[in-house]
Amino acid sequence: xxxxxxxxxxxxxxxxxxxxxxxxxxxxxxxxxxxxxxxxxxxxxxxxxxxxxxxxxxxxxxxxxxxxxxxxxxxxxxxxxxxxxxxxxxxxxxxxxxxxxxxxxxxxxxxxxxxxxxxxxxxxxxxxxxxxxxxxxxxxxxxxxxxxxxxxxxxxxxxxxxxxxxxxxxxxxxxxxxxxxxxxxxxxxxxxxxxxxxxxxxxxxxxxxxxxxxxxxxxxxxxxxxxxxxxxxxxxxxxxxxxxxxxxxxxxxxxxxxxxxxxxxxxxxxxxxxxxxxxxxxxxxxxxxxxxxxxxxxxxxxxxxxxxxxxxxxxxxxxxxxxxxxxxxxxxxxxxxxxxxxxxxxxxxxxxxxxxxxxxxxxxxxxxxxxxxxxxxxxxxxxxxxxxxxxxxxxxxxxxxxxxxxxxxxxxxxxxxxxxxxxxxxxxxxxxxxxxxxxxxxxxxxxxxxxxxxxxxxxxxxxxxxxxxxxxxxxxxxxxxxxxxxxxxxxxxxxxxxxxxxxxxxxxxxxxxxxxxxxxxxxxxxxxxxxxxxxxxxxxxxxxxxxxxxxxxxxxxxxxxxxxxxxxxxxxxxxxxxxxxxxxxxxxxxxxxxxxxxxxxxxxxxxxxxxxxxxxxxxxxxxxxxxxxxxxxxxxxxxxxxxxxxxxxxxxxxxxxxxxxxxxxxxxxxxxxxxxxxxxxxxxxxxxxxxxxxxxxxxxxxxxxxxxxxxxxxxxxxxxxxxxxxxxxxxxxxxxxxxxxxxxxxxxxxxxxxxxxxxxxxxxxxxxxxxxxxxxxxxxxxxxxxxxxxxxxxxxxxxxxxxxxxxxxxxxxxxxxxxxxxxxxxxxxxxxxxxxxxxxxxxxxxxxxxxxxxxxxxxxxxxxxxxxxxxxxxxxxxxxxxxxxxxxxxxxxxxxxxxxxxxxxxxxxxxxxxxxxxxxxxxxxxxxxxxxxxxxxxxxxxxxxxxxxxxxxxxxxxxxxxxxxxxxxxxxx
Numbered sequence: 011x012x013x014x015x016x017x018x019x020x021x022x023x024x025x026x027x028x029x030x031x032x033x034x035x036x037x038x039x040x041x042x043x044x045x046x047x048x049x050x051x052x053x054x055x056x057x058x059x060x061x062x063x064x065x066x067x068x069x070x071x072x073x074x075x076x077x078x079x080x081x082x083x084x085x086x087x088x089x090x091x092x093x094x095x096x097x098x099x100x101x102x103x104x105x106x107x108x109x110x111x112x113x114x115x116x117x118x119x120x121x122x123x124x125x126x127x128x129x130x131x132x133x134x135x136x137x138x139x140x141x142x143x144x145x146x147x148x149x150x151x152x153x154x155x156x157x158x159x160x161x162x163x164x165x166x167x168x169x170x171x172x173x174x175x176x177x178x179x180x181x182x183x184x185x186x187x188x189x190x191x192x193x194x195x196x197x198x199x200x201x202x203x204x205x206x207x208x209x210x211x212x213x214x215x216x217x218x219x220x221x222x223x224x225x226x227x228x229x230x231x232x233x234x235x236x237x238x239x240x241x242x243x244x245x246x247x248x249x250x251x252x253x254x255x256x257x258x259x260x261x262x263x264x265x266x267x268x269x270x271x272x273x274x275x276x277x278x279x280x281x282x283x284x285x286x287x288x289x290x291x292x293x294x295x296x297x298x299x300x301x302x303x304x305x306x307x308x309x310x311x312x313x314x315x316x317x318x319x320x321x322x323x324x325x326x327x328x329x330x331x332x333x334x335x336x337x338x339x340x341x342x343x344x345x346x347x348x349x350x351x352x353x354x355x356x357x358x359x360x361x362x363x364x365x366x367x368x369x370x371x372x373x374x375x376x377x378x379x380x381x382x383x384x385x386x387x388x389x390x391x392x393x394x395x396x397x398x399x400x401x402x403x404x405x406x407x408x409x410x411x412x413x414x415x416x417x418x419x420x421x422x423x424x425x426x427x428x429x430x431x432x433x434x435x436x437x438x439x440x441x442x443x444x445x446x447x448x449x450x451x452x453x454x455x456x457x458x459x460x461x462x463x464x465x466x467x468x469x470x471x472x473x474x475x476x477x478x479x480x481x482x483x484x485x486x487x488x489x490x491x492x493x494x495x496x497x498x499x500x501x502x503x504x505x506x507x508x509x510x511x512x513x514x515x516x517x518x519x520x521x522x523x524x525x526x527x528x529x530x531x532x533x534x535x536x537x538x539x540x541x542x543x544x545x546x547x548x549x550x551x552x553x554x555x556x557x558x559x560x561x562x563x564x565x566x567x568x569x570x571x572x573x574x575x576x577x578x579x580x581x582x583x584x585x586x587x588x589x590x591x592x593x594x595x596x597x598x599x600x601x602x603x604x605x606x607x608x609x610x611x612x613x614x615x616x617x618x619x620x621x622x623x624x625x626x627x628x629x630x631x632x633x634x635x636x637x638x639x640x641x642x643x644x645x646x647x648x649x650x651x652x653x654x655x656x657x658x659x660x661x662x663x664x665x666x667x668x669x670x671x672x673x674x675x676x677x678x679x680x681x682x683x684x685x686x687x688x689x690x691x692x693x694x695x696x697x698x699x700x701x702x703x704x705x706x707x708x709x710x711x712x713x714x715x716x717x718x719x720x721x722x723x724x725x726x727x728x729x730x731x732x733x734x735x736x737x738x739x740x741x742x743x744x745x746x747x748x749x750x751x752x753x754x755x756x757x758x759x760x761x762x763x764x765x766x767x768x769x770x771x772x773x774x775x776x777x778x779x780x781x782x783x784x785x786x787x788x789x790x791x792x793x794x795x796x797x798x799x800x801x802x803x804x805x806x807x808x809x810x811x812x813x814x815x816x817x818x819x820x821x822x823x824x825x826x827x828x829x830x831x832x833x834x835x836x837x838x839x840x841x842x843x844x845x846x847x848x849x850x851x852x853x854x855x856x857x858x859x860x861x862x863x864x865x866x867x868x869x870x871x872x873x874x875x876x877x878x879x880x881x882x883x884x885x886x887x888x889x890x891x892x893x894x895x896x897x898x899x900x901x902x903x904x905x906x907x908x909x910x911x912x913x914x915x916x917x918x919x920x921x922x923x924x925x926x927x928x929x930x931x932x933x934x935x936x937x938x939x940x941x942x943x944x945x946x947x948x949x950x951x952x953x954x955x956x957x958x959x960x961x962x963x964x965x966x967x968x969x970x971x972x973x974x975x976x977x978x979x980x981x982x983x
Contacts, residue, residue: 237332334365345378352387353387356378372392375395376392389411390408416446429456433453450480464488471484476504478504481510485517508544524563530570530572534571543576549568550590557601569602570609587609591627604628618654638662650681652685656691683715686721690720709724722741753788756779760773784817790813798833810826844860856887859888875895890912890922893908893909913926923946924954956982
């Protein structure tokens with residue numbers, strides 16, 4: 011047995027303060043200090059004064075009655091050397107007669123003050139009468155004052171009386187309120203008689219604190235039934251399994267990684283981290299608004315949502331036993347509390363069904379039907395839970411209690427297998443409820459012969475003349491002529507029903523009279539009189555329904571007669587109708603959108619934006635002939651719009667009608683003389699058809715008639731495409747004399763010299779151009795790249811530094827500076843420049859893309875992408891970079907979705923199309939690649955770093971969009 015004491019019996023460490031570790035501080039009470047110490051007594055003061063006089067060799071002081079120190083106290087001199095004792099503070103000073111006189115004076119003052127204090131506090135045993143006075147006082151008119159000094163000097167009896175009284179009161183108080191140490195004083199004295207053997211036999215105090223704590227914990231502890239999942243998990247933890255899980259990893263039968271936590275699976279941690287970042291990227295992308303602005307995709311997939319709901323349903327036998335018991339107790343309480351509440355019985359029955367106790371469920375719902383005989387839901391639930399034979403009996407009882415319930419009659423009909431029995435049930439129901447539309451519909455649907463169904467519907471319309479649904483069903487079964495009569499009767503019976511008017515319009519379209527009889531015009535007038543006119547959005551929905559049912563003429567008639575209803579001229583009708591058309595296009599209702607544009611063009615004939623929107627609809631979702639017809643009407647309505655003329659000529663040219671395109675441009679010249687756009691369109695038409703002489707002649711005429719800087723630029727570019735560098739240089743020199751501020755002319759001059767390897771002349775052209783056009787970013791970039799190409803990186807840095815001063819906060823200049831350092835293998839300086847660039851231009855997708863892809867390690871690309879998306883709202887370049895990050899991680903579906911988001915955001919960026927096609931060449935199908943190429947050709951992108959470099963190369967002048975796209979794909983890295 012160990013002799014070591016337990017923890018509570020061990021002495022506390024030195025300077026230990028309880029609770030100091032959790033922030034508590036120690037404190038001291040009066041019981042710890044004991045009673046307050048009184049000051050020195052009068053005898054002690056006298057002895058101190060006599061001792062000090064003896065040390066100084068002087069006579070004992072007379073103040074306070076000090077006497078000479080006795081010899082037997084000489085050995086106590088050290089106690090007066092305490093530095094905290096005031097008696098010995100001036101022991102080393104000289105004590106003379108003046109000090110003794112001062113002490114004596116102070117003593118007299120203290121005694122006098124003490125007498126005065128005692129006089130005020132004294133209690134006199136007698137009170138002299140105020141009427142007794144000294145004879146002298148009557149003589150001089152004064153009060154009795156003689157002998158006052160004697161009374162003040164002789165107060166000893168009164169002092170003794172007061173002090174005795176105070177001592178008695180103090181003694182009584184201490185007797186009534188004794189201190190703890192006084193109460194145990196007798197016990198302490200009795201401890202002196204305890205022997206050593208008695209001390210050794212005193213038992214040790216046990217750990218009562220811990221024992222009490224454990225007892226209380228045991229009282230609070232509760233026990234529950236162990237769930238089946240815990241038992242199954244304990245069973246599987248001891249098994250050894252070599253199967254492969256759903257995520258492709260091998261199952262570990264030992265369970266060490268998941269049970270004891272001694273092993274860390276870094277692969278799982280990385281996968282979880284990637285999943286979190288992926289979710290954040292998706293949320294950031296959804297928050298950017300690309301889906302809502304494009305209008306071609308939906309944020310919620312209804313099918314997928316329903317599928318996820320079906321997966322989350324609890325199957326029979328999978329519910330927790332404890333949960334079922336708790337819910338059963340709750341539902342029993344509900345039933346007992348409110349037995350007439352049918353939903354409680356239904357819930358209790360379904361609980362038993364989920365628990366697999368179908369018999370108990372039937373018994374519960376049977377009791378519920380007895381208690382709630384008028385509840386349709388209870389009877390229907392009872393029918394559902396029973397088999398067919400019992401269900402028929404239950405249905406009969408239910409109908410007996412609820413003979414006016416349509417749902418019960420229909421459910422009873424469905425329980426029958428024989429069609430004649432079903433008809434019999436419905437006829438019995440119709441005998442009781444002749445005005446039930448649902449039962450009439452079920453009866454009509456059971457009839458196989460159209461004639462019998464027609465007779466039933468005729469009878470139904472007689473019984474229920476206000477049901478438009480029955481009238482329309484009858485009209486569908488009749489011949490066109492008879493259907494027209496039926497609809498007229500229905501219109502008279504229900505004058506506020508718009509469905510009947512729409513059905514009449516569709517009937518006229520089927521009969522071929524849609525253009526002769528304007529039914530919808532009469533419908534609008536009649537409904538307006540009856541105050542039953544629908545809103546514009548509701549009429550558009552009806553038109554879209556007609557489009558779905560291939561009633562195109564009716565769809566157009568509805569839009570034509572109702573689109574302008576309720577809108578004044580002061581309203582923004584053009585914007586409202588344009589928004590309606592875009593919404594219909596987003597829903598795939600192109601005929602409705604076409605009708606909206608047609609109506610808008612009738613009201614706003616000269617609005618170019620509406621014509622362009624309608625032409626875009628025909629180009630994407632219509633035919634080529636319809637597009638030509640629309641554009642011809644557009645140029646007639648807006649003859650001064652060169653955009654419409656050029657679009658018509660382009661469509662003619664792309665379809666191979668070169669002569670028609672020339673005639674269109676000729677008409678455009680007549681309507682818009684000296685218009686540079688038309689001149690350049692004519693030049694492009696001739697140049698693309700390799701009519702070099704005619705194109706050069708047109709350019710020469712254009713320089714004379716409409717000599718703008720753009721015409722001169724196209725002239726120089728045309729000569730460069732033909733390889734005539736001398737002619738191009740001559741033209742650019744002439745143009746710079748006329749337009750010295752045209753930065754493109756300076757760039758073309760420098761590029762001509764650079765192509766001929768004349769670097770000094772090119773440098774001079776670029777330098778002169780930057781002085782003339784200091785705000786031109788492409789000109790600064792060309793100057794820097796020329797110096798870098800010449801091998802002078804220092805000058806390239808200097809050019810870019812001057813460019814950033816001239817054009818501050820420009821992302822392209824900062825990106826080029828970073829790339830210069832990166833190409834020079836100076837990565838540290840590149841990172842420093844990138845940090846400064848992101849501070850100056852934090853919302854640039856180009857800078858973030860450069861940083862993520864070239865200056866960040868592979869593991870940090872995805873976190874940096876998330877940070878960039880938060881700071882940059884919508885940027886196609888950044889989206890492409892995120893897609894490439896997913897591509898590198900083999901997350902192909904995510905990569906494809908981000909590429910598509912980038913294209914939806916900016917279809918004019920050619921580099922995005924190139925990256926997407928390059929991705930599809932490795933991981934896409936042939937059909938998908940062809941689809942992307944066709945969409946790129948339709949979009950005709952014109953921007954992008956690589957795209958512009960390829961498209962503006964004179965060697966690629968006559969190449970198509972598809973060919974340029976393939977070249978860009980080959981150059982992307």
